[in-house]
Amino acid sequence: MNLMALLTAAITALSSLLVSIFGYGADLTDTAKYFQSRVKNLQVYENTIETALPQIIVYDLVSEHFDAPLPDGKTEKKAIIIGFDGGRADVLDISSLEVGGSKLLLEQGGKAYLAYTGGVNFPKINRQFTSTAPGWCSILTGKWANEHGIINNGMTKAVEPLTLLTSLVESGKADSTMFQVSWRGHFVNDDSTYKLEKQYCEEKGLNVVFNCNPDDEGTHASLMAAVAEADCPDFIMGIFEHLDKAGHSTGFSVNNPKYRKGYAESERAAYELICAIQARETYAQEDWLIVITSDHGGISTMHGGPSIQERMIFIVTNKEIAL
Ligand SMILES: [Zn+2]
Numbered sequence: 001m002n003l004m005a006l007l008t009a010a011i012t013a014l015s016s017l018l019v020s021i022f023g024y025g026a027d028l029t030d031t032a033k034y035f036q037s038r039v040k041n042l043q044v045y046e047n048t049i050e051t052a053l054p055q056i057i058v059y060d061l062v063s064e065h066f067d068a069p070l071p072d073g074k075t076e077k078k079a080i081i082i083g084f085d086g087g088r089a090d091v092l093d094i095s096s097l098e099v100g101g102s103k104l105l106l107e108q109g110g111k112a113y114l115a116y117t118g119g120v121n122f123p124k125i126n127r128q129f130t131s132t133a134p135g136w137c138s139i140l141t142g143k144w145a146n147e148h149g150i151i152n153n154g155m156t157k158a159v160e161p162l163t164l165l166t167s168l169v170e171s172g173k174a175d176s177t178m179f180q181v182s183w184r185g186h187f188v189n190d191d192s193t194y195k196l197e198k199q200y201c202e203e204k205g206l207n208v209v210f211n212c213n214p215d216d217e218g219t220h221a222s223l224m225a226a227v228a229e230a231d232c233p234d235f236i237m238g239i240f241e242h243l244d245k246a247g248h249s250t251g252f253s254v255n256n257p258k259y260r261k262g263y264a265e266s267e268r269a270a271y272e273l274i275c276a277i278q279a280r281e282t283y284a285q286e287d288w289l290i291v292i293t294s295d296h297g298g299i300s301t302m303h304g305g306p307s308i309q310e311r312m313i314f315i316v317t318n319k320e321i322a323l
Helices: 005-023 026-042 057-067 103-106 130-139 164-170 193-205 216-228 241-251 259-279
Strands: 076-084 111-116 177-183 208-212 234-240 286-293 312-319
Touching: 026 130, 057 076, 057 130, 057 164, 057 312, 076 130, 076 259, 103 111, 103 259, 103 312, 111 130, 130 164, 164 177, 164 193, 164 208, 164 234, 177 216, 193 208, 216 234, 216 259, 234 259, 241 259, 259 286
Parallel strands: 076 234, 076 286, 177 208, 177 234
Antiparallel strands: 111 312, 286 312
């Protein structure tokens, strides 16, 4: 049995244990309840839990965007993924917002889709932890943990498979890319996910900026500064931690005012960013793909397990996804 098979077996065992302890579950009535009571009432989603999209589809969206021919009148491809770490699917209540990035995209004709993390849709037991590193790594590489190897936090990915940040620059499809975060587990810590990929970019002299900010305000300021540049990076990935922080400290729940506040703060940051993008002097000539998504949900003050609350996330985009 190789290491991956062992780890997979360990996850499955742990997941089953969690199900038996907490009763999270592989129970279709849970699905119906979550959908009916929480998600359906939001009236924002194009699909249902049964037809939820795999989060790796975000990778395809960005790849296809850069591969597609430029529309008439456009001279430049640009894309941004705005990440809300720890955003549950049922938090996407745009009607509660004064301003919001998702609200703006939807008002402008964008769409919202239910998606899942964990490698396989609920109610099947997840194959990778519903944790930060596996989730974002699946979004950035278009692969699940059986291929990218990051089944949990605190693991370093081999250089391959490359993330979009590096592959777009290496292939010449993007002149430059940028990764703005505040969680040190992405590429700062010794056991960070993209430590080797960052090193690879530095050795090759690739135009990929990896920047870790002190906090969400710092990430916001760095992203705002980036999109204000006339020659801003062609692909930008930025992750806000408001929701994850609120969830871990006071509970991942839409009944928790602090979690909802974290959502409103994330949405305001995204709104300001999208407004700044749309105010660019060259915006009319640019073909932008804008995506807002999350890496995992949460339950109680944790995530990582197989529950529907941890598994269901959202993808909001200004471009339609064929279902
Ligand atoms: Zn996370």
